Each structure stands twice: as C-alpha cells, then as structure tokens.
Amino acid sequence: MVFEKIQEIIAEQLGRDVSEIQMDTNVEKDLEADSLDLFQIISDIEDEFEVSIEDTDGIQTVGDVVKLVEDAKK
Amino acid sequence: MYTDICKLFHIQYPIFQGAMAWISDSSLVSAVSEAGGLGVLATGHLDGEQCRAEIRRIRENTDKPFAVNIMLLSPKTEELVQVVCEEHVPVVTTGAGNPGRFMPAFREAGVKVVPVIPSVALAKRMEKEGADAVIAEGCESGGHVGKTTTMALVPQVVDAVNIPVLAAGGIADGRGMAAARMLGASGVQIGTRFLVSRECTVHQNYKDRILKARDIDTVTTGQSTGHPVRVLKNALTREYERLEREGASAEQIEELGRGRLRMAVVDGNTDQGSVMSGQIAGMVTKEQTAGEIIEEIMKEYTELMSAPCV
Numbered sequence: 253m254v255f256e257k258i259q260e261i262i263a264e265q266l267g268r269d270v271s272e273i274q275m276d277t278n279v280e281k282d283l284e285a286d287s288l289d290l291f292q293i294i295s296d297i298e299d300e301f302e303v304s305i306e307d308t309d310g311i312q313t314v315g316d317v318v319k320l321v322e323d324a325k326k
Numbered sequence: 327m328y329t330d331i332c333k334l335f336h337i338q339y340p341i342f343q344g345a346m347a348w349i350s351d352s353s354l355v356s357a358v359s360e361a362g363g364l365g366v367l368a369t370g371h372l373d374g375e376q377c378r379a380e381i382r383r384i385r386e387n388t389d390k391p392f393a394v395n396i397m398l399l400s401p402k403t404e405e406l407v408q409v410v411c412e413e414h415v416p417v418v419t420t421g422a423g424n425p426g427r428f429m430p431a432f433r434e435a436g437v438k439v440v441p442v443i444p445s446v447a448l449a450k451r452m453e454k455e456g457a458d459a460v461i462a463e464g465c466e467s468g469g470h471v472g473k474t475t476t477m478a479l480v481p482q483v484v485d486a487v488n489i490p491v492l493a494a495g496g497i498a499d500g501r502g503m504a505a506a507r508m509l510g511a512s513g514v515q516i517g518t519r520f521l522v523s524r525e526c527t528v529h530q531n532y533k534d535r536i537l538k539a540r541d542i543d544t545v546t547t548g549q550s551t552g553h554p555v556r557v558l559k560n561a562l563t564r565e566y567e568r569l570e571r572e573g574a575s576a577e578q579i580e581e582l583g584r585g586r587l588r589m590a591v592v593d594g595n596t597d598q599g600s601v602m603s604g605q606i607a608g609m610v611t612k613e614q615t616a617g618e619i620i621e622e623i624m625k626e627y628t629e630l631m632s633a634p635c636v
Contacts, residue, residue, distance in 0.1 A: 286552045287423075288445045288472065295447035304454070308424065
C-alpha cells in the first residue's frame, strides 16, 4: 500500500513513530520537516515507487504526497 | 576536471563569483568576468527592468560570459526569469528553491542553469530536471546557508550526480581551490573575497568589517525560523539571539531582519545592519582588484597542484 510505505519513509527520515504520520498530518508544521527533509523524502519515495514526482510546490500534508505518488503511478 | 567547467561556460578560469544580494552588481560582475571568471549578478533587490538595465551595463563593460542569480522565493521571480530569457543571459544560478518549472523557458532561450544546492537529494533532483551543473554550497558560506559543511557535502554530491559540481563555502584562496579539486569539484564559487574587491560597490564600512573579521566572528541567525543566515556578530545579531532565547515567533524574527541588509550594504550601518559574510572572512585581509584576486588564486592553485608529493 502506498500510504503505509510513505508512512515508513517519512518516519525513518524524521525520526518519528509511524503513528504520528496520518493522511492529514502537515509535513512542515506537525512533523517540523524543513525543505531539505522534504526533498530527501521525495527522493526516497521516487526510488521506492520508481516514479518521478515533478511538482513539489504544493505539498502540505502526507495525503498530498500520497496523491502525487498515486497520480505518478497511473 | 577544472577545464570541463571552463569549456562548458566559455570562461578562462573555473571560478564563479558568488551572488550577494545588494552587493554583486554590474560593477563587480563585469570585473570578475573580464578577469576570466564568471561574474554573477544578484537580483534579490531588483525588479525585472532594473535587472535588464544591469545586464545591459555588464554588456557595455565586457563581452565575456556572465550569470544572473535568481532567488526563487522572490515574489519577482517570474519577471526576472522573463528578462533573463529575453536578454539571452548565458548562465543562470538559482537559489532558495526548485527551478524546475522554469527549465523549459531557460532551455528555449539557450540559458545554462546552475542551481545552488545544500543536499544530495536536491542535487539529484536538479540533475534530473536538466541542470547543466550544480553548486554544492556548504554552511561555511555567508548569507542563507544549509546544514552541511563544504568538506562533507561536496564529495557526497560528486558521487551522486553525473554533471559537474562546483564547491562553495569557505573557499578564498588557491589552497581552498585545490582542496575542492581533491573533493571532486569541477570548479569553485567564491563570495566573501570578491566582496572586498576594489570594483565591489558595497559601503566601505562593510568592507572594513570583513577585512578586520577573525575566524570566530560569524554566527548564524534565524535558526529557529528554518532559514538560517550567516552574518558577522554585531548589535543586530545580539538582538536576534535575545529574541530566539525568549522563544519569539518566526514572524517576529523575520520582521527584525527586514531592510537590514540594505542598511549595512548601502548605508554602511554595520552595527544595526546585516553584515553577511562567510566563515573564511578572517583570511580576507586586503582589498585588491577582481583581476588580482583571480590571478593570485590561480597562481597558488597551480603551484600546489604541480608540487611534488612529500
């Protein structure tokens, strides 16, 4: 499942428990990720799912990331 | 090889002059380019038409290549990109964000793109989006900084991408340039040393602060806002420290910084202004022309690289 894998990747990068990472969790505000963390997460996700995520500007929540991956897999 | 960068950008020496907002104007840029490096125009304080006027002044002073830096967080980014493309500027360096959405426009106008990046993930992303090279900038630099040092960042970026990598942060002489070469860099970007060059129009008080600075005199302010900035210690940085100690909001801290760079650069108020500087300032002790600086760095570098190993 896309969400569970993304949960794992974000938890690992930010040193968080997977339970802290839900669809409506704000990556910057709730998880205190900075822009470098975000690009690292995107890079790891691209490698994991073998997709290319072009537009990262609008990412706020974990759900936004899940949607980008699902769209990229289509 | 350092010669790859020279061929790619049609310059004599693999030395970029770092873009410094309010500071690297047409005067400094043309001097560096004329001397065989790549001058880089800062646009953080310019609108599109002011940028165009500066580009034209550079072209009146030199027929050598130069670059324009665009801070992607700037509200004027779109008009600056348009001007750079219309003027067919040879090279653009980008900072503070992802230039991806502007890549097609740059390509079409024949503009080479060199993003400044603070991490491996961003370097890989820039390569994928078609960047011609990247500048791996360590946190020894002045102004907005990342988290990783030049020594640690450069070899990791070199291993991760197949495009040329320039090293920036903490480099001001031939030794730094030779060290960067050993780390796998194809060139260097130098800011602080060019700031004190004779052609740099920054206020003399600002130059004097750099010339007198010691190794321990820079601090990073705004750590809590997620946008740390390296500057020389003064009354302003003490105020930042007080606010951060008291747990002030990011907005309050950002507000304190408003207009402070201009205050230092233009008005020469180096107590209350933001005196951005790299950690290498302690080694920068004399004013020279941009040409003398480049010549001296290349002489030191060449001697080091040809010295027998002992």
